[in-house]
Amino acid sequence: MTGLDGWELAYSGKVRDLYVPVGTELATAPEMLMVASDRVSAFDQVLEPAIPGKGELLTTLTRWWIDRLGLPSQLAPDADARTPDAVRGRAMLVRTLDMLPVECVVRGRVTGSGLKEYRQVGSISGVALPPGLEDGDALPEPIYTPAWKAPQGAHDENVSFERTVELVGADDAAAIRDLALRVYAQGAAIAAEAGLVLADTKLEFGRDRATGELVLADEVLTSDSSRYWDAAALDQGRVESFDKQIVRDWLAANWDGAGEAPRLPADVVERTAARYRELIERLTGSPRVE
Structure with missing residues (x-):
């Protein structure tokens, strides 16, 4: 979708499209429409086909x-009433923020890229960890492992907390670290009540252009930004995820990373969509949230 009455496309990312009021620009617009598509990405590739209903599920x-x-909240005043019908359910009308160039990753378990780094150097983003940890093991306490958000076309880079101080200043570096740890702790506690383990999550923050307020931005604790595991299965030594790990696993087994990624099989698409839906059902007790 490229056209909405009163709005024009300002930016199209891997999975989200940003619209601004006609006649304005992203750099100066006070508000924008953040539309979540059904596109799915992994290993820096946008994959085909899309996951049906994904945009609405993650927005919900x-x-x-x-x-x-x-x-x-980044949500603009009267956001629901002013959201175009054509994208209702998968769009959020939000205040435009000056984003901080730091991806705030909090990990409660060692897995994924963190596990790879740990096996190489015994730490993640400069945070030293005990020896002998295996994939999926709980960390002694949640750790903050930020990344620098590289310009479009470049790869994000895991960095130390000290590097984030250089990027955004000491006050903001400490503030977003503390907020990220707080969000993770709240999310993990709520997830545990639903029999889920929140293994890790990544968050972003920005400042309101009018007030300077520090605001949690973009997606929050979704299946694309977080790893959720089934707690009962984990107790039995199995990892059953509620995110796009199904996609990652299939790609890792069927693609060497060279050239364009292969097309996803129908069963991978269907199983991924089902896991996204099941996560909402587990967390909320309902397949849909109004």
Whole structure:
């Protein structure tokens, strides 16, 4: 979708499209329409086909978490009433923020890229960890392992907390670290009540252009930004995820990383969509959240 009455496309990312009011620009617009597509990405590739209903599911989950975290929201005043019908359910009308170039990753378990780094150097983003940890093991306490958000076309880079101080200043570096750890702790506790383990999550923050307020931005604790595992299965030594790990696993087994990624099989698409839906059902007790 490239056209909405009163709005024009300002930016198209891997999975989200950003619209601004006609006649404005992203750099100066006070508000924007953030539309979640059904596109799915992994290993820096946008894959085909899309995951049916994914955009609405992830938007629903973000809205559900915003209602529970008690933090300043990026949502604009009267956002629901002013969201175009054509994208209702998968779009959020939000305040435009000056984003901080730091991806705030919090890990409660060692897995994924963190596990790879740990096996190489015994630490993640400069945080030293005990020896002998295996994939999926719980960390002694959640750790903050930020990344630098590289310009479009470049790869994000895991960095130390000290590097984030250089990037955004000491006050903002400490503030987003503390907020990220708080969000993770709240999310993990709520997930545990639903029999889920929140293994890790990544968050982003920006400042309101008018007030300077530090605001949690973009998606929040969704299946694309977080790893959720089934707690009962984990107790039995199995990892059953509620994110796009199904896609990652299939790609890792069927693609060497060279050239264009192969097309996803229908069963991988269907199983991924089903896991996204099941996560919402587990967390909220309902397949849909109003």
